[in-house]
Amino acid sequence: MSNYKSELVGVLGFPVAENPTIVMQEAAFKDLGLNWRYLTVEVRPEQLAQAIRGVRAFNMQGINLTIPHKIAVMEHLDDIAPDAALIGAVNTVRREGDKLIGENTDGKGFIESLKEASVDPVGKTAVILGAGGAARAIAVEMALAGAKNLIVVNRSQERGMELVDLMNSKTNAKAEFISWNGAYRIPGETDILVNATSIGLYPDTTSLPDIDYEGLSASTLVCDVIPNPPETIFLKEARKRGCKTLNGLGMLVYQGTIGFKMWTGTEASPDVMKEALARAFNV
Ligand code: NDP
Structure with missing residues (x-):
């Protein structure tokens, strides 16, 4: 039987259009033959609570948060990892059964x-x-x-x-x-x-x-x-x-590979992600 259902992850931000994460995550999904999609979603601050309900309703496997949601998202999650709690911000959410867990992969x-x-x-x-x-x-x-x-x-x-x-x-x-x-x-x-x-x-x-x-x-x-x-x-x-x-590309790529592993359980190739970003940034 064919499976037309993609697993969904993505980023919520406002503004979000210039966020390049989709480029590296989708390159890594393709590299590993995973039917996963990374969505770049504009969410206004006043709609963050509804957006997180949407993440649950769509059974998304996880989500990244960028400006201005990294702190505000914490109250909408089921648990926060100890280092993310110390940092006081969440940039990655992963799913554990029905629970959404806040992590911080930047550092x-x-x-x-x-x-x-x-x-x-x-x-x-x-x-x-x-x-x-x-x-x-x-x-x-x-x-x-x-x-x-x-x-x-x-x-x-x-x-x-x-x-x-x-x-x-x-x-x-x-x-x-x-x-x-x-x-x-x-x-x-x-x-x-x-x-x-x-x-x-x-x-x-x-x-x-x-x-x-x-x-x-x-x-x-x-x-x-x-x-x-x-x-x-x-x-x-x-x-x-x-x-x-x-330079800052290493941090960007590795916070992405850590999130990728949390979501998919699989190691992404940092080189594939770096090459995709380099093409996007024209370097
Ligand atoms: P914040 O707004 O939380 O913090 C900005 C920091 O920069 C503050 O300490 C602020 O000082 C300081 N700052 C800004 N402008 C000046 C200035 N003109 N003179 C002196 N200090 C200044 O931003 P983030 O920490 O979220 O992001 C900071 C940078 O990190 C961004 O460029 C972002 O792109 C990058 N980043 C990179 C990542 C990667 O993966 N490579 C991941 C996350 C972020 P003050 O407290 O005095 O306002």
């Missing part, structure tokens, strides 16, 4: 991408620029993965302090907050520097995080979370100083 994706640079967070000192959703996910997962010192540099003191207090009270990492006003000098002993702000994101691609680039040490691995464009001028400036760099 896990970042940690996985570090492996490409052969870097293990254990015992490391990291400087994180930013204290928003991406920064929180990265800081929590770095701390859970054994990072020793985390320095959070943020413009808004309230957000920065909240993240540092969370790290110091709920993880074994030692965290410090630096108020970001003027060019920040990265401490020489920094192993990993991450731009987890939206500075440099398309279309504002000429903006550069305000740090003292001359003071960058060549032994620091410099990472950017910005996926579009993958080659930010932040990374170019770091390479001029001899630093190894890691």
Whole structure:
């Protein structure tokens, strides 16, 4: 008998049209011959509760959440994974029987991408620029993965302090907050520097995080979370100083492979996803 029924996953966001996740997830379904579809769905904030009821009614296998739903979705789910609860946001929902479970794969994706640079967070000192959703996910997962010192540099003191207090009270990492006003000098002993702000994101691609680039040490691995464009001028400036760099595509791809595994139970090929994204971004 033929089976015409596709399994459904997707992303809910507002706006959502520029979200490229469909490209990599559908490439991975095709690669594995899975009859799965990834839907890019525009959901207004006031209709999120109904949309989640729709996810249940359509028996969807899972869903990604993007701006502005990552926090708001939590009250509509049946359970939240411990690290997502610490981060305080959900970017991936998976199904366990009739239950919808909230997960956060952003930080896990970042940690996985570090492996490409052969870097293990254990015992490391990291400087994180930013204290928003991406920064929180990265800081929590770095701390859970054994990072020793985390320095959070943020413009808004309230957000920065909240993240540092969370790290110091709920993880074994030692965290410090630096108020970001003027060019920040990265401490020489920094192993990993991450731009987890939206500075440099398309279309504002000429903006550069305000740090003292001359003071960058060549032994620091410099990472950017910005996926579009993958080659930010932040990374170019770091390479001029001899630093190894890691762009935001790795984080995007690996948070996707982790979600893919949660939904399908099968490993996706990161290379297939990367190639699909590279074609989409024309790089
Ligand atoms: P948020 O809005 O939650 O946080 C933005 C952060 O950037 C805040 O810390 C904010 O500081 C800071 N910031 C923004 N503009 C400036 C500025 N001009 N000067 C100083 N600080 C600034 O966004 P997200 O954390 O959700 O997203 C951040 C970036 O991460 C985006 O570019 C997004 O595309 C990327 N991302 C990448 C992923 C990937 O897989 N590669 C996954 C998720 C996100 P303040 O608190 O002071 O406002």
